[in-house]
Amino acid sequence: MGTSKHLGRAFIVTLLISLLLGCDESRTEKLGLPPPEVVKHVSLEKYAGTWFEIARLPNRFQKGCTHTTATYTPRKDGKIGVENTCRKEKSGQEKTISGSAKVVDPATGAKLKVTFLWPLTGDYWILDLADDYSFAAVGTPDRNYLWILSRSPQMQAEEYAQLLSRMKNQGFRVEQLIKTKHGP
Numbered sequence: 128m129g130t131s132k133h134l135g136r137a138f139i140v141t142l143l144i145s146l147l148l149g150c151d152e153s154r155t156e157k158l159g160l161p162p163p164e165v166v167k168h169v170s171l172e173k174y175a176g177t178w179f180e181i182a183r184l185p186n187r188f189q190k191g192c193t194h195t196t197a198t199y200t201p202r203k204d205g206k207i208g209v210e211n212t213c214r215k216e217k218s219g220q221e222k223t224i225s226g227s228a229k230v231v232d233p234a235t236g237a238k239l240k241v242t243f244l245w246p247l248t249g250d251y252w253i254l255d256l257a258d259d260y261s262f263a264a265v266g267t268p269d270r271n272y273l274w275i276l277s278r279s280p281q282m283q284a285e286e287y288a289q290l291l292s293r294m295k296n297q298g299f300r301v302e303q304l305i306k307t308k309h310g311p
Contacts, residue, residue, distance in 0.1 A: 160270070160298045162268045163252065163254055163266060163268060163270065163297040163298065163299075164254065164297065165232070165235055165237035165238055165252050165253055165254055166235065166237045166253050166254065166255065166256045167235060167237075168235055168236060168237070169235065169236035169237045169253050169256060170236070170260075171199075171201060171207060171230070171236055172201065173260045174199060174253075174256075174260060174263075175199045175200060175201050175207070176198065176199065176278070177196055177197070177198045177278075178196065178197045178198075178199070178263065178276040178277065178278065179195070179196055179276065179277050179278070179279060179280045179307075179309060180195035180196065180197065180274055180275070180276060180307045181262075181275040181276065181277050181281075181282050181287065181306070181307060182274070182275040182304040182305060182306045182307060183195075183272075183273065183274045183275070183304065183305055183307065184271070184272055184273045184274075184299070184300065184303055184304060184305075185303060185305055186271075186272060189213065191215050191216045191217060192213035192214070192215065192216070192222075192307075193213065193214050193215075193216050193307060193308040193309070194212075194213060194214040194307075194308065194309055194310075195211070195212070195213040195214075195307050196211070196212050196213075197209065197210070197211050197212075197274075197276065198210045198211075198212075199228070202227070205229070205230075206227045206228060206229045207227065207228040207229070207230075207239070208225070208226075208227055209225065209226045209227060209228050209241060209243075210223060210224075210225045210226075211223065211224050211225075211226075216308075224243055225243075226241055226242050226243035226244075227241070227242055228240065228241045228242070228251060236253075237252060237253040237254075238250070238251075238252050238253075239251040239252075239253075249267065249272075250267045250268055250269075251265060251267075252265065252266055252267065252268060253265055254266050254273075254294065254297060255290055255293055255294070257286075260278070261277065261278050261279075262275070262276060262277045262278070262282055262286060262290065263275075263276045263277075264276070264290055264293070264294055266294070266297075266299060270297075270298050270299050270300070273294060273299045273300075273301075273304070275287070275290060275291075275294075275304070280309035280310065281309070291304070
């Protein structure tokens with residue numbers, strides 16, 4: 128009985144270490160691509176506020192989500208409060224998860240680590256950003272995640288197409304993006 132309990136704990140610890148260290152070879156390494164480029168500078172004060180998700184690469188934690196928003200709030204401890212909200216398509220129930228982000232590249236402010244469930248963290252790289260902070264593209268260095276964000280629930284078609292072209296040039300699978308439903 129004690130041995131089985133010990134093996135269970137060892138499995139969980141191994142799983143957590145694997146997740147934290149990312150022992151699976153990333154898509155970026157498999158394709159021989161350099162890490163994606165981030166924007167040269169982000170004013171986190173201007174970036175703060177609510178963003179509407181326009182599109183995303185498929186991921187398991189957002190399955191069935193519509194009406195998705197992300198709200199960023201600077202905190203006194205230097206971190207950024209993060210609140211993601213979505214409506215589940217089938218039930219109509221609103222789901223919210225809160226976490227925090229910290230800047231890991233102070234030179235640009237464009238590379239952050241986000242934590243929703245400590246000690247697990249995720250990369251949050253700002254890859255593209257409108258001069259007026261009206262839209263942004265956020266992704267991960269392994270190119271497995273990409274979100275297109277806007278300050279309004281819709282984005283102009285021409286801006287969206289140009290942004291997708293830039294993300295495709297950075298090696299993201301933009302043809303797999305799921306458009307996010309907003310409205311009734």
